[in-house]
Amino acid sequence: GEDVEQSLFLSVREGDSSVINCTYTDSSSTYLYWYKQEPGAGLQLLTYIFSNMDMKQDQRLTVLLNKKDKHLSLRIADTQTGDSAIYFCAESMGDTGRRALTFGSGTRLQVQP
Amino acid sequence: DSGVTQTPKHLITATGQRVTLRCSPRSGDLSVYWYQQSLDQGLQFLIQYYNGEERAKGNILERFSAQQFPDLHSELNLSSLELGDSALYFCASSLVGGSYEQYFGPGTRLTVT
DSSP, X not given: OOOEEEOSEEEEETTSOEEEEEEXXXXXXXXXXXXXXXXXXXXXXXXXXXXXXXXXXXXXXXXXXXXXXXXXXXXXXSOOGGGOEEEEEEEEOSSTTXXXXXXXXXXXXXXXX | OOSOEEEOSEEEXXXXXXXXXXXXXXXXXXXXXXXXXXXXXXXXXEEEEETTEEEEEOSOOTTEEEEEOTTSOEEEEEOSOOGGGOEEEEEEEESSTTOSOOEEOOOEEEEEO
């Protein structure tokens, strides 16, 4: 079945690293994503990782994937107050042409100055 | 700005009514996805269209329907509205149905009173 789980809340101090975690259950997932949602805004695609990769780095963002444990994490280095938002983990499945996303419930990141 | 546009931004209507939400995908994108975000259910996939044809269905109620027009814009029709239909409705687009990048619009906030 499809189920993506995330912790609900994370608070960090400005300048620290943030690590947001996610677990998924469907081993047939092909791509795993991180989206950011700021208050009153849509979903911004931050990064994604293909299921045959272990790690992907993109500027301040590092995604780690542990396929054995079905665990995905997003590390934000040097966290800034502008990073305060809700972060959603998502997986896509289905054959080519049918790549609907299944989302977790979101992790609210609060960055304290 | 993702390049995906949605109108209207806000919609307030009464129970039993019918509304139409509109989405224009990013230039060149052939696939459109509709998602619903509510406090109860989180973010859920509703339906996908690719180049005018329905490609995949998720948790879409029978009272809801969608279509994609030859110019690739899409409309989501919600009828016999209930209080529980109050939610944010997002449209996302991708280049082809199997593309790993989905870009989201700003959403339409529907309030049913």
